[in-house]
Amino acid sequence: GVDCPKYQDCFVVKARRRAMDADIVVINHHLFMADRVVKESGFAELIPYADAVIFDEAHQIPDIASQYFGEQLTSRQLMNLAKDIIVIYRTELQDTSQLQTSADQLIKCIQDLRSAFGFLTPQSHFFGNFRGDLADLLQKNLRRTASLQQVLVLLEEALEFCHDIVKSSLGRSTTLDTLYERVMLYLNRFKRLKEVTIPGFSYWYECSPRHFTLALTPLSIAERFHELMIEKPSSWIFTSATLSVNEGFEHFTQRLGLTESKTLLLPSPFDYANQALLCVPRHLPSPNQFDVAQKLADMLKPLIEANHGRCFFLCTSNQMMRELAEAFRASMTLPVLVQGETSKEALLNQFITAGNALLVATNSFWEGVDVRGNTLSCVIIDKLPFTTPDDPLLKARMEDCRLRGGNPFNDVQLPDAIIMLKQGVGRLIRDISDRGLLIICDHRLVTRPYGAIFLNSLPPTPRTRDLTTAIEFVKPQIR
Numbered sequence: 289g290v291d292c293p294k295y296q297d298c299f300v301v302k303a304r305r306r307a308m309d310a311d312i313v314v315i316n317h318h319l320f321m322a323d324r325v326v327k328e329s330g331f332a333e334l335i336p337y338a339d340a341v342i343f344d345e346a347h348q349i350p351d352i353a354s355q356y357f358g359e360q361l362t363s364r365q366l367m368n369l370a371k372d373i374i375v376i377y378r379t380e381l382q383d384t385s386q387l388q389t390s391a392d393q394l395i396k397c398i399q400d401l402r403s404a405f406g407f408l409t410p411q412s413h414f415f416g417n418f419r420g421d422l423a424d425l426l427q428k429n430l431r432r433t434a435s436l437q438q439v440l441v442l443l444e445e446a447l448e449f450c451h452d453i454v455k456s457s458l459g460r461s462t463t464l465d466t467l468y469e470r471v472m473l474y475l476n477r478f479k480r481l482k483e484v485t486i487p488g489f490s491y492w493y494e495c496s497p498r499h500f501t502l503a504l505t506p507l508s509i510a511e512r513f514h515e516l517m518i519e520k521p522s523s524w525i526f527t528s529a530t531l532s533v534n535e536g537f538e539h540f541t542q543r544l545g546l547t548e549s550k551t552l553l554l555p556s557p558f559d560y561a562n563q564a565l566l567c568v569p570r571h572l573p574s575p576n577q578f579d580v581a582q583k584l585a586d587m588l589k590p591l592i593e594a595n596h597g598r599c600f601f602l603c604t605s606n607q608m609m610r611e612l613a614e615a616f617r618a619s620m621t622l623p624v625l626v627q628g629e630t631s632k633e634a635l636l637n638q639f640i641t642a643g644n645a646l647l648v649a650t651n652s653f654w655e656g657v658d659v660r661g662n663t664l665s666c667v668i669i670d671k672l673p674f675t676t677p678d679d680p681l682l683k684a685r686m687e688d689c690r691l692r693g694g695n696p697f698n699d700v701q702l703p704d705a706i707i708m709l710k711q712g713v714g715r716l717i718r719d720i721s722d723r724g725l726l727i728i729c730d731h732r733l734v735t736r737p738y739g740a741i742f743l744n745s746l747p748p749t750p751r752t753r754d755l756t757t758a759i760e761f762v763k764p765q766i767r
Contacts, residue, residue, distance in 0.1 A: 300334060308336050317348055321356035324516055337520055345655075346526035347707050350509065350543040357512055358489070358505040361477050363398050366447075369474060370394045372467055373450065380461045387457070390450045397443040404436040405495040421680035422491040422502060423484035440482070447475045480504070490684030505681055507688040510545030529556075530710040534741045539703035558717045560747040567727045567758040568734050568751070575671055575730075581611035584729055588668060589619055591755055595725070595762045597622040597644035599666040602654055602712045604673050612670070613648045622646055627653060639663070655711040660718040665762065667716040671730040672742065673708040674701055702738055706745045713746055725762050 295301060307313045313335060323335045343349055370391040377387035405420075425433050426440070451471045457464055481502045484491040488508075494501045506512070517524055526540070533539045537551045558564075573583040592599050603609040606628075613626040623642045625635050627649035639645045640663050647653070654673075675682045682704075686696035694700075709728075716724040726749065733739040734753070743751075752758060 304334050304336075307334070313338070317343065317345075317352045318356075321353055325356050338522060340523040340525065342525040342527070344527055346528045347530045347540070347711075348528075349526065350540070353509050353513055353544075354505045357509050358503060359477050359480060360501055360503040361474060361481060362501045363402060363499045365474065366394060366398050369450070369467070369470055370398070372470075373454070376461060376464050376467065380463065381457055384453070384457055386453045390446070390453045394443075394446040394450055397439065397446045401436070401439045401443055402495065402498070402500050404439045405493065405500050407435070417494055417496045419492055419494045419679055419681075421683070422481070422493045422504075423680075425493070426482060426484050426491075444475075444478055444482075447471070447478060451475050478502070488688075490681045492680040505684075507684055508543075510543060512545075514545035514547070529714060530707050532745065533703045533706050534744050539699075539707075556747045558720060558722070558747070560717065560749045563717055563723050564747070564749045565725050565758060565761045566746070566749045566751045567725065567755065568731065568753055569727065569729065569755050569758075570753045572729055572731050581608055582615045584670065585612055585615035585619065587755070588727070588729075589616070591725075591727070591759050591762070592616075592646055592666070592668075593620065593622065594759045595666045597642070597646050598662065598664055599646045599668060600653065600664060600715055601646060601648045601668045601670070602715070603648065603650045603670045606650055608670055609648050609650045616646060616648065620646070624648065653715070654708065655714070657715055658718055659715070660722060664715070664718075665722075665724040666727070667712065667724065668727040669709070669712050669729065672705055672728070672732060673712065674705045698738075702741065706742055709742060710745060717747075725758055727758065 292298065315335065320335065320341075326334070373387050373391040373394075377384060377391070381387060425436055451468075454464060454468045454471050458468060459465070481491065481504055489504045489506055491504050493503070526544075526546075531537055531540050532553055535553060537549075537553070540546075541549050541551070569587065572587075573580045577583070601612060603612065609627065613624055616622075617624045623638075623645040625638055625642075625645050625647045627635065627647075629635075630638075632652055635647065635649075636657065636659070639647050640659065643663060677683065682700070685700050689696045689699050713726060716722070716726055733742055
């Protein structure tokens with residue numbers, strides 16, 4: 289606050305002053321939501337009041353708002369807390385060895401909890417992120433979860449030990465006094481995360497090869513987001529190329545509580561009828577078929593080679609991505625780039641520089657990637673991007689929908705998958721002069737009744753089921 293000796297030089301303070309003087313303030317969704325949460329906690333807001341609030345890529349808002357309206361505790365936060373306690377002990381309070389002891393105990397519990405999560409992670413997610421149901425882990429009395437439940441008890445005891453030791457030294461160090469607030473925050477948050485029987489929330493965990501997250505997310509943010517909007521009257525504008533589902537906005541407006549909104553659906557500025565072709569190939573392997581990645585690679589290799597690479601292969605799982613990449617590298621001389629082998633920016637630069645590469649990727653390349661011109665002229669999607677039914681947040685939203693009298697598939701799973709598919713499809717045509725081929729390797733698009741809803745939500749594009757026709761379509765681009 290203003291008592292801080294570096295208040296006048298504080299980056300946040302300077303940023304807010306500039307924002308107060310500006311006519312237009314450009315920020316991302318996360319900062320906007322973080323500012324609203326900080327404001328609710330009683331601290332000063334960073335972003336000033338505005339007459340108009342405009343969200344671009346607004347399809348992301350429901351999920352981002354859910355994160356900020358919920359609570360999370362991560363291994364990184366806890367590890368940084370322990371390291372800060374050690375720094376204070378070594379630099380300011382060297383006579384309080386219990387600070388080091390409490391921090392060491394906390395670090396050990398963090399590492400033990402990550403190891404315990406590892407035993408529960410399916411082999412298919414071993415090298416990626418895995419999200420599981422925290423409520424199941426804490427409520428079910430199973431042998432495989434007993435060790436993790438014990439580690440969670442020890443972690444709470446370690447946090448309480450840190451709390452007691454830091455509290456006993458309050459007043460001796462301003463740094464320690466500030467750190468005490470973090471200890472209190474994390475301890476209270478951890479206890480809240482263990483109260484998994486409170487309705488209206490999804491309790492989940494996520495672990496990566498080195499870190500974990502414990503979280504709770506509200507099943508509905510409609511009421512709270514609506515309250516956020518009416519606190520100060522403004523014009524609220526939500527825009528995105530992927531907001532609509534089956535030419536309607538109900539899915540989006542209901543999730544955000546936009547009860548009296550005006551909507552406008554504009555046609556694409558691109559001429560998909562002449563610029564693109566959609567192919568759903570015949571004789572596709574079943575998604576559950578053995579060696580499906582190898583069969584897809586064998587089927588699509590001639591087309592990718594005919595297009596001289598210049599292709600994104602977007603996958604719905606890390607396992608499929610790795611298996612496809614292995615199959616293509618074993619059978620093609622074209623450069624095959626794979627998400628995760630280097631940074632996203634470096635991969636894009638390699639793809640553009642090569643001019644004939646195949647990039648096999650998953651989640652982060654489905655949106656926010658802009659490759660214009662002939663460098664990218666083919667996008668292949670392995671299957672319709674339905675979220676796995678085991679995802680705890682999805683399961684909780686579906687159950688909440690069922691209790692409200694809705695249809696979980698039609699009201700939750702299907703709209704989410706359509707929006708995700710539209711994002712992936714949107715990687716192909718990025719300019720009025722672009723021309724490209726879209727391949728979706730999922731027969732459900734043409735054999736299931738809901739396939740028509742997917743197709744009606746996509747830009748109006750000529751369609752074929754013949755790979756030979758698809759190869760003929762790309763030939764004019766490579767002469």
